[in-house]
Amino acid sequence: MSERVGTVKWINGPVIRAEGSRHVGMMELVEVGEEHLIGEVIGLNGSMITIQVYEETSGMHPGAPVFGTGLPLSVELGPGLLRSIFDGIQRPLPVIEMRTGSFISRGVHLTPLYRKDRWEFTPVMKEGTVVTGGEVIGTVPETPSIEHRVMIPPDVSGTVTWVAPAKAYTIVEPIARVKTTDGEKELTMLQRWPIRRLRPYKTRLDQSIPLITGQRVLDTFFPLGKGGAAAIPGGFGAGKTVTQHSIAKYADAQVVIYIGCGERGNEMTEVLQEFPELIDPRSGHPLMERTVLIANTSNMPVAAREASVYTGITIAEYYRDMGYHVALMADSTSRWAEALREVSGRLEEMPAEEGYPAYLAARLAEFYERAGYVHTLSGEDGSVSIIGAVSPPGGDFSEPVTQHTKRFIRCFWALDKSLASARHFPSINWLDSYSEYLDDVAPWWHKATNQNWIGMRNKAMELLSEESRLSQIVKLVGPDALPDEQRLVLETSRLLREGFLQQNAMDTIDAYSTVQKQIGMLALMLYFHDRAHDIIKMGATISVIHKLPVVDTLIRMKTQIPNDKLSMIDEIHEAIDAQMTQLEADYK
């Protein structure tokens, strides 16, 4: 397949220049040296070809051959993606382990999807049907939780002349033939798609359904719409990874793509060992059954790190096209931006800010715009939501990656180091974060809970921002100088902070809250506030309120009320009533 197209002239880390054929295309996949290291053409100048190599180039010398493939860098799509772990250019890591042991060697050529597995194929289309790209030909039970819908490739249309009968096939065996204007095409379950090109869809839809994550601070305060994009910026130790893991575990997406991009090896191992054991509360099957992992850890070749986010998003779009809701986590987009910077630096391009190339913003925009809630070619609705972690140097949000990212996302979950230091997790700062999806998803909340979610959410936010203002005063004069009414704001805010916003990912009950539990808890706290407010107006002091036993109940209810025993919320409501009414009697 591959023919020699050039000769290496210059080597600098992952970037090499070769001289050769003028027929090599931009973004073409090439193989470099006797070991056939995988690379991609990133620049052409006359007969000079600039290539970024996805593997370590140590030991390569000028004169080494370069082979062309005529194809752009692509991913393989088909049954077998779920439950897999790939590197940045979709090589299956478990197979690499079988080949080269515990350490990853170079020049390993593997097909991403295993060719010999047989998948039970059931056709849903009859011969003679006129089809266009994206339509579903048949289905395969890929995992107990996900039915894989085999689709006509987006660029194929015509009349179906043959469909394979229901039986188990490998992904390379023909399952249909389509007569197109260019002749008859044979289709298999295996398809390829270039990673840098977005997969087509019919139309984009509004993002009016929230992606429920079970994390109270996210769902109730800063919701992300399905098909939207969110960023989690935070310095080291602020809790990005823990938050990303929680979302990957509990988000109500049907498929989760987790990209470990330039991060720690042990973290990927944690996901790998934990996810097969954790049970998805919705499907009842292990979480791994709906997950694809892409691991390009910080010590793996830097150029493949750049490719890893595209590999991930292409797989995400593929499942979206089947009509699924997909959540994609990229941890961390800063490492991806740094990979761009490193390659750019070695190309001696003129840097813009902090050494980053001038096209940084354009690349970020391209990536985040691949999120969306769409009407697919197959006629279903599906979505890709992107949640990108950002690692600003020194925790300083004014750096280029955070700033540019902010322009292309609508949901900003700002992590706060001082909250993390006090072990307030998830350490999402409620004053710095924002979500532009509030009004979009409000109707959904009202329908799901039958309560005035937006009103309660705004009331709670008002209390929290009032607390922030009051605590400035407290820092100067002490809390005793404040009137009791204002001290009640501090007390209710404490309840909200400790009892609602804080959520313990290690606690079996607290780790996940349904929307009904979330809104129930919030309603209780606000009800407590209103009752207490009335009593203080009657002349009670804050210390009396503070000593009510129900205060402790409100703080601890997150770990006491299981999601399936929400009647306990009513009991607490009665307890508030009883204790408050007794107090009222004292002050009447």
Next chain:
Amino acid sequence: MSELVDRGGQEVVGVSRIEGPILVIENAGNLGYDEVVEVIDSTGHMRRGRILEVSEKMAVIQIFSGTTGLSIDGTKVRIQGSTLKIPVAEEMLGRVFDGLGTPIDGGPVPLTNHFADINGQPINPTSRVYPRDYIQTGISVIDGMNSLVMGQKLPLFSGAGLPHDQLAAQIVRQATLGAPAGADAKHAEDFAIVFAAMGVKHDVANYFKNSFAESGALARVAMFLNLADDPPVERLITPRAALTLAEYLAFEKGMHVLVVLTDMTNYCEALRQISNIRGEVPSRKGYPGYLYSDLASMYERTGRVKTSKGSITQIPILTMPNDDITHPVPDLTGYITEGQIVLGRTLYQHGIYPPISVLPSLSRLMKDGIGEGQTREDHPHLMAQLYAAYAHVQDVRSLASVIGEEELGDVDQKYLAFGKAFEGKYISQSFTENRNIEQTLNIGWELLGLLPKEELTRVSLAEIEKYYKGI
């Protein structure tokens, strides 16, 4: 690879430029990227270098031991045809090497035919074993609040003049395999220590050597020394050489290896120097844009793999310039390592040893190494409660500095007392004091007794029932 070996032994001439530790040679022939070469000056003296960039017409070579005495004419470059490899053997324990792995203790070169590439290869994430076994260091703040786990990389962030060396020496001396509270902690049977010094002073190296000798561990220690007056470029090799030996001991010989790297700031400065001379586009504070990847290529050589019972635990030490934790070196380190232990100057000035700043310190792997079966069931909540309470102490202290201690409310007064006791009894312990996990946990509860029960919202009611003794 056979045709690479064939090129070995060829000599090329044609040096065109020498600047600092960098030498540029023309007509480079077929040098390979990242390969090691021997550079011979006009007197026949040999030094080693490494190829940083190569094209058909020229190659950029970084000389490890400096370019003093090299001339444009009369310098020859001999091709080795391979990347830098060092011999690795179990017999290297108990020995002292220079920054490139050559013995400097007067003993012979290790007799082995096992040579390993100093750059190593990335561990496949699917081959890793997630670290879960905690290491008892006998230091309360670490064991109780930032537990070290076997296979973790946990750096010490320090500043000039702070006792990071003592702390590292104490950890090395006291580290034992963790056991549940009440049981005896055992020493690992097959343990080894690999110590790499980059640009540290002679006395620091001696301090560690003496401390290893006093604890009777010297025969299990391999030292790689690049001292302050050694060539800076050599520093880029030292930690890699040390980790190459560590990987051999851990993954081939099944040992539990503790690697101490000091001082990473000096390493990064050497990297910046080379980057500067090569005219690369700098990112922050003049450090090259690939500093993160470069550091990761060392820090990530930590952990456990399925095929071996051994482990590598790393304790890199770095001094934060001007105590600034946002400086690129600690910043990028913190993004790669699994937490950090931060030393604080104020605590040290108050006479507290070890002066570990609790709030910015963190151990990411702690959550799976503690709790029921590993330490004690109350440990995770107790830790969170101590963190939360001590964080509140900081707020109370700043309030007290404005309105005066007398004006504080009752509860806040109690927090002040808690803060003082926490620093005096929990953080503070002597250089020779080795507390077991049970002692550490019990001191924690004793201190929480200073606070009213209603304030303890992070611990469960059952735990309060069992352990809380209010005063």
